[in-house]
Amino acid sequence: MKTVNQKPTLLSKLYCVMFGHNYLVSKKITHHVKEYACSNCNHELTTNGNGSLIELSPKYREINEILLSIHKKKITRLSREVISPTVYRMTS
Numbered sequence: 294m295k296t297v298n299q300k301p302t303l304l305s306k307l308y309c310v311m312f313g314h315n316y317l318v319s320k321k322i323t324h325h326v327k328e329y330a331c332s333n334c335n336h337e338l339t340t341n342g343n344g345s346l347i348e349l350s351p352k353y354r355e356i357n358e359i360l361l362s363i364h365k366k367k368i369t370r371l372s373r374e375v376i377s378p379t380v381y382r383m384t385s
């Protein structure tokens with residue numbers, strides 16, 4: 294018997310209740326903030342501002358999306374700053 298569907302079954306939920314969740318990093322937001330999902334029941338967690346793990350609510354999912362876009366912009370800006378002196382020299 295093979296379950297292709299990712300929907301948590303009663304058995305997998307029971308397993309987590311008895312043995313604890315098996316969290317894996319599902320999404321890396323920044324160096325400090327990550328999202329975790331249980332490989333067993335798909336229960337999701339995230340790191341909050343204090344660095345502790347909390348349940349990934351729709352509100353926190355939204356916050357993480359914003360954090361991720363800010364983080365990406367920062368990386369783009371930083372790489373542009375590194376590249377720009379060379380570009381400047383080439384054009385002048």
Ligand SMILES: [Zn+2]
Binds near residue numbers: 331332333335
């Ligand atoms: Zn679980």
